[in-house]
Amino acid sequence: MSAWLGRHLQALLFAAGRLARAPFGTAFTVLVIAIALTLPAALSLLVSGVRAASGNFASAVDVTVYFKRGTTLDAVKQHATELKDQVGIAQVKLITADEGLEQFRQGSGFGEALGALPDNPLPHVLVVQPTPDSRSADDITALKARLSDWPDAEIIQVDTDWIQRLNALLDLARRILAGTAVLLGAGVVAVISNTVRLEILNRRAEIEITKLVGGSNAFVRRPFLYMGALYGALGAALASLLVLVGCFLLAGPVSTLAQSYGSEFRIATPSLGQLGLLLAAGAGLGWLGAFVSAARHLARIEPRV
Amino acid sequence: MIRFEQVGKRYPNGREAIAGVSFDVRAGEMVFLTGRSGAGKSTILRLIALLERPTRGQVTVNGKDTAKLPARQVPAFRRQLGMVFQDHMLLPERSVYDNVALPLVVAHVPMRDIDKRVRAALDQVGLLDRIAALPPELSVGEQQRVGIARAIIARPPLLIADEPTGNLDPQLSRDVMQLFRRFSEAGVAVVVATHDQRLVEESGLREIHIASGRIA
Ligand SMILES: Nc1ncnc2c1ncn2[C@@H]1O[C@H](COP(=O)(O)OP(=O)(O)O)[C@@H](O)[C@H]1O
Ligand SMILES: [Mg+2]
Numbered sequence: 001m002s003a004w005l006g007r008h009l010q011a012l013l014f015a016a017g018r019l020a021r022a023p024f025g026t027a028f029t030v031l032v033i034a035i036a037l038t039l040p041a042a043l044s045l046l047v048s049g050v051r052a053a054s055g056n057f058a059s060a061v062d063v064t065v066y067f068k069r070g071t072t073l074d075a076v077k078q079h080a081t082e083l084k085d086q087v088g089i090a091q092v093k094l095i096t097a098d099e100g101l102e103q104f105r106q107g108s109g110f111g112e113a114l115g116a117l118p119d120n121p122l123p124h125v126l127v128v129q130p131t132p133d134s135r136s137a138d139d140i141t142a143l144k145a146r147l148s149d150w151p152d153a154e155i156i157q158v159d160t161d162w163i164q165r166l167n168a169l170l171d172l173a174r175r176i177l178a179g180t181a182v183l184l185g186a187g188v189v190a191v192i193s194n195t196v197r198l199e200i201l202n203r204r205a206e207i208e209i210t211k212l213v214g215g216s217n218a219f220v221r222r223p224f225l226y227m228g229a230l231y232g233a234l235g236a237a238l239a240s241l242l243v244l245v246g247c248f249l250l251a252g253p254v255s256t257l258a259q260s261y262g263s264e265f266r267i268a269t270p271s272l273g274q275l276g277l278l279l280a281a282g283a284g285l286g287w288l289g290a291f292v293s294a295a296r297h298l299a300r301i302e303p304r305v
Numbered sequence: 306m307i308r309f310e311q312v313g314k315r316y317p318n319g320r321e322a323i324a325g326v327s328f329d330v331r332a333g334e335m336v337f338l339t340g341r342s343g344a345g346k347s348t349i350l351r352l353i354a355l356l357e358r359p360t361r362g363q364v365t366v367n368g369k370d371t372a373k374l375p376a377r378q379v380p381a382f383r384r385q386l387g388m389v390f391q392d393h394m395l396l397p398e399r400s401v402y403d404n405v406a407l408p409l410v411v412a413h414v415p416m417r418d419i420d421k422r423v424r425a426a427l428d429q430v431g432l433l434d435r436i437a438a439l440p441p442e443l444s445v446g447e448q449q450r451v452g453i454a455r456a457i458i459a460r461p462p463l464l465i466a467d468e469p470t471g472n473l474d475p476q477l478s479r480d481v482m483q484l485f486r487r488f489s490e491a492g493v494a495v496v497v498a499t500h501d502q503r504l505v506e507e508s509g510l511r512e513i514h515i516a517s518g519r520i521a
């Protein structure tokens with residue numbers, strides 16, 4: 001086990017040494033990789049920021065039942081209790097006419113004027129929240145139909161349009177993100193694969209001699225794989241830095257702009273976990289690029305004596 | 306140790322380098338492969354080292370039929386075999402130590418053992434004091450001895466050398482032969498290809514003479 005570890009550590013150190021020996025070329029390659037990784041990373045932050053700002057959809061797909069005036073509070077409570085026991089219902093919230101009026105009075109600033117009304121014009125209201133697995137368009141339509149069957153219900157209101165629109169937009173954004181990530185990921189693989197290919201050709205003599213004295217393909221390949229992973233990881237580290245700097249620079253202006261539209265949208269700063277994921281993705285793509293190159297070029301190099 | 310049975314090798318370009326070659330080399334034996342340039346000596350050594358495969362006949366090395374050995378077992382096979390070349394094949398940017406250690410490194414020998422054995426091998430060829438030098442800083446004779454140290458460090462049962470004295474003066478050549486004899490006396494089978502007939506006669510050892518790809 002420790003011998004295995006030592007072997008890999010050695011290959012890693014060797015790869016690091018090769019990179020350090022040509023700092024200019026290394027820096028250029030790393031920069032290209034970083035730029036390719038920064039774009040999808042920034043996009044994914046944007047998407048998760050929008051999702052956070054649009055809030056918890058659990059409350060957003062509430063179905064609201066307005067009862068006919070004159071419906072007794074007991075009858076409404078009866079409906080509420082029945083509803084709570086049904087499958088697909090997470091929560092049922094009762095807002096009595098009095099509570100509604102009180103909320104309106106506090107929220108609207110028409111307190112004085114409302115006091116002048118002879119009686120409460122507001123109906124009793126039930127706010128029905130489906131469970132997360134019963135929130136599809138069909139489920140909501142079915143629920144709405146069931147509630148319409150109540151003779152004392154006046155209006156059933158489901159405000160799902162904007163959610164559907166936002167979901168469609170988010171879905172589109174996610175697809176664009178995935179497409180971009182795949183394309184740029186392939187770009188990173190290609191760049192690293194080519195860099196490693198040149199390195200393999202440069203070290204042809206060394207590879208031949210190593211094979212001559214009994215070095216296996218795996219042994220010869222290992223330092224190149226580490227080299228690829230290292231390029232990818234360094235690129236990802238630089239990309240993380242670029243994203244963090246971008247967040248820092250844009251956070252203020254963006255939230256000011258968003259607030260002026262009454263939105264809570266904020267640029268999400270990447271979490272440590274997300275940065276770790278980016279680093280792992282970079283290293284993984286680099287490893288893959290090196291592997292592709294090694295598979296194509298290393299096996300072909302045989303000792304010539 | 307080595308057995309050639311009616312071995313023929315035709316290169317992809319159609320050139321038939323050897324044909325109908327049969328001989329045996331036993332453990333602890335040292336033999337010379339002689340013949341003019343182009344006779345087929347290097348081809349025979351390449352067949353032994355599995356750098357080429359025979360197109361006819363059978364080559365058995367260390368008990369293995371080389372024609373049937375799967376590619377992935379070739380590295381392990383080569384670790385049972387020391388090789389010395391005319392142009393030493395050292396890595397110029399790596400120290401003498403690193404060059405000599407390479408066969409042990411690829412065999413995953415633990416570091417502390419490598420250190421001991423590199424010193425022992427360099428001591429045997431009289432180059433312990435050049436352990437940190439780079440090959441280009443050494444004389445041709447010293448480079449050849451580093452190559453020999455690398456060939457024997459993994460203690461292979463078999464040592465092959467292709468024109469090992471080609472670049473050396475007569476005295477250095479005799480020194481190298483002396484080294485090889487010591488290894489063979491220790492039980493290593495040694496095959497030396499050379500066109501230096503005087504060296505062979507001086508040694509009084511067995512000679513396999515090749516002419517135009519056949520044993521003469
Ligand atoms: N890789 C090769 N491809 C084609 N022909 C070769 C190759 N290697 C050697 N030969 C030919 O095979 C013959 C034997 O060569 P070689 O074994 O190198 O002889 P020697 O080592 O005795 O000088 C020569 O005619 C040479 O031209
Ligand atoms: Mg030759």
